[in-house]
Amino acid sequence: MLSTLRIAAISAAVVAVAATSTTAFAQKKYDTGATDTEIKVGNIMPYSGPASAYGVIGKTEEAYFKMINDQGGINGRKINFVSYDDAYSPPKAVEQVRKLVESDEVLFVFNPLGTPSNTAIQKYLNSKKVPQLFVATGATKWNDPKNFPWTMGWQPSYQSEAQIYAKWLLKEKPDAKVAILYQNDDFGKDYLKGTKDGFGAKASSAIIMEESYEVSEPSIDGHIVKIKAANPDVLLIYTTPKFGAQTIKKTAELGWKPLQIITNVSASVGSVMQPAGFDNAQGVLSAAYAKDGADPQWNDDPGMKKWIAFLDKYMPGADKTDGSIVYGYGAAQTLAKVLEMCGDDLTRANVMKQAASLKDFAPDTLLPGVKINTSPTDFAPIAQLQMQRFKGQKWELFGDIISGDVPSQ
Amino acid sequence: MSAAEEVVTEAPAVEAVPKRAMTLGYGTSLVVLAALVIIPLLVKNFIIFQMTMLLIYALAVLALNILTGGSGQFSLGQSAFYAVGAYTSAILMEHAGMNYALTLPIAGIICFGFGFLFGQPALRLSGVYLALATFALATAMPQLLKLGYFEHWTGGVQGLVVTKPDAPFGLPMSQDMWLYYFTLVVSIGIYIASVNLLRSRSGRAFMAIRDNEIAASAMGVDVALYKTLAFGVSAGITGVAGGLGAIAVQFVAPDGYTIQLAISLFLGMVVGGVGWLPGSIVGSAFIIFVPNIAEGISKGLSGAVFGVLLFLVIFLVPHGARQVAIVAQQLIAKLKKN
DSSP, X not given: OHHHHHHXXXXXXXXXXHHHHHHXXXXXXXXXTBOSSEEEEEEEEOSSSTTGGGHHHHHHHHHHHHXXXXXTOBTTBEEEEEEEEOTTOHXXXXXXXXXXXXXXXXXXXXXXXXXXXXXXXXXXXXXHTOOEESOBOOOGGGOOTTTOTTBOOOSOOHHHHHHHHHHHHHHHOTXXXXXXXXXXXXXXXXXXXXXXXXXXXXXXXXXXXXXXEOTTOSOOHHHHHHHHHHOOSEEEEEOOHHHHHHHHHHHHHTTOOOEEEEOGGGOOIIIIIHHHOHHHHTTOEEEESBOOTTOGGGTTOHHHHHXXXXXXXXXTTOOTTOHHHHHHHHHHHHHHHHHHHHTTEEOHHHHHHHHTTOOSBOOTTBOTTOOBOOBTTBOOSOOEEEEEEEETTEEEEEEEEEEOOOOXX | OHHHHHHHHHHHHHOSSHHHHTSOOHHHHXXXXXXXXXXXXXXXXXXXHHHHHHHHHHHHHHHHHIIIIIHOOOOSOHHHHHHHHHHHHHHHHHHSOOOHHHHHHHHHHHHHHHHHHHHHHHTTOOHHHHHHHHHHHHHHHHXXXXXXXXXXXXXXXXXXXXXOOOOGGGOSSOHHHHHHHHHHXXXXXXXXXXHHHHHSHHHHHHHHHHHOXXXXXXXXXXXXXXXXHHHHHHHHHHHHHHHHHHHHHTEEOGGGSSHHHHHHHHHHHHHHOTTOTTHHHHHHHHHHHHHHHHHHHOSTTHHHHHXXXXXXXXXXXXXXXXXXXXXXXXXXXXXXXX
16 A cells, blocks of 8 residues: 555656656746846946955956857857946945846846845845845855855855864864964954864863954054964964965064964965065965966966966956956856756746756866855855965965865854 | 035025025925925836935935034034944844834934034034044944944944835835835925024024134024034934934945945035035935946946046036026026016
8 A cells, every 4th residue: 555655656756757847848937137148147346445356356257258158158148247336335235236136137146245245135135036146255154045045155154264274273283372363354253253163162272362453454563463472373364365464474574483374365375475475474374275376386277277268368467366366267157057057947046946056066266176066955165175385486285175064053 | 625614614605595595495395395206106116225315315414414514513424423323223123123213213312412422522623623533433433333342232243134114004015115205204304304493593503603603602602502412413313314224225234334424425415515405415316326327437447437527516516506506596587587
């Protein structure tokens, strides 16, 4: 009796699946923003204001989609990339995103930048059921498919990166006396939390000092002097690029040689290590998930060759040391992959479904071995990093690829 | 600063009838009001949202106008009052579960108190020195909001997400439209109150202080009281605007209330015409739409294009929208004669 029921159920399921899949193949399905010839993609970027350096990401993505269009588009459809300036201001972000959704009628919003801006638009986009895809921020809260099924991150979260550092220290330097220098905002505090979580019960004994600075401070030399007085042997540099370079330079000037670990955000050879002085930066540790455009070790890498060919043709004169270009390229390539997987079913629901079924996808610019994986319960596409040590004029990777998935709380 | 100061000191000379020059005639007022009531019925929700923001910033510009145009004091710290109002509304709505409409008067009162108290030490300062003191307030505010001590209420750097209210009594209108009309009613109320304030005894005291402090005190005006009062009223109105802004944007975060906002409001006041209350809405339109226009012209150079447009406005019509309105009025009068 039971077995017959089961057979009946299975056959019914098979019939149902067959029926749905044939209809999916038979007809094209569109939501607002998609047609036979075009996919309209919305984006907001700080092209002006305090974070305008990141505007390069938007320009890279625009150039990448131009390349895709020149190659015939995705499944025969051109990408129409509409990108507005939000000046890194949450009220402006809301205005611009509403313009994208209600006036330009985009299919979804891709790679909007900044934690405050994304927080401001998250509720709106989720209530409108418009995908907020691959947000350009490393905050941990974007991996929350249960409460925000229309929001998905892209890069590894700051907390998971910090956990990797803490775990590495626990293993390699169990008696470390750790000092943390962090930026007094969501960025720095996420790192701080990740580190404490990573140390677990040992956090209070291992961390001997937490020193914060404001992003508006012109120089952080005073903080370094203060930290040195506490005499730690490990310095965690949870800063943005400018301050990262200042920290490495100042510790060298003081003749102080603690073990230094710097955030991935500030690991750029061109904009941090070089200004800090290569001599001063020897032995600094960090973790990476993407290749550095200024690093000669990737000169013969097939992925980076494609990247350089793209830059030469579509962004001539671009600064190859700018990590934002590597970032924008990788994010845009991930989106192109998702749209390819969507086929002719360009509904908002299917875009999210396909984005949540990426399996071992490796964009050209990610480190060998780092792969993008998502599932309906895992909205953190990149969750792997590898430790690296600065030697000579470049980063040398060492150790295994470490996974640091952190569920949003 | 000297250009702006010149505007203030010259202002009485431009106005033929000081009392009436601060407002619009009844006919014009009704036309503007009708437009503000009817347009939302015809446009998309997104435009309605923009119009809501227009009214909100207009309120904030109006508040600054009362302070600078009315009592002749400068402030680059309006963003701080705006932030306090926004956070007051957001915290009361999200943590205390209070009705959004009730949070606005509370935001107004708290900001009034804050502005009044700030006005006490500021009394000793004038002109550019006062502007700098308020500038300090504006730069300090975002960091104060991030302080760990307040984090439990403010949400720290992450900010607070605010729930948007639905239309009450089952009215068949979208959240955006309801919020727009709600904002419109509040704005009209505050506008009328402001006009009456400036026409009242207190308003005359403000203007007397603006024109000549010594003469004003000789006439028996309590200069200290009225100066702080002007600060308080201005801060209170800005606070209400901040509260409305928090509800409309559905989010408050320290990064939304930087010195940038204070400068925008100042800009809006100058473009609208210092001391001319109806100009507030023109100034507000300028700070909302002109950056978008600039971006449309050139994305990479939007800041430069904005600068050029601003320069043109200041160069061609230094007295802002008021000057345009006066010229238009004279033209119409001429046409009528003919």
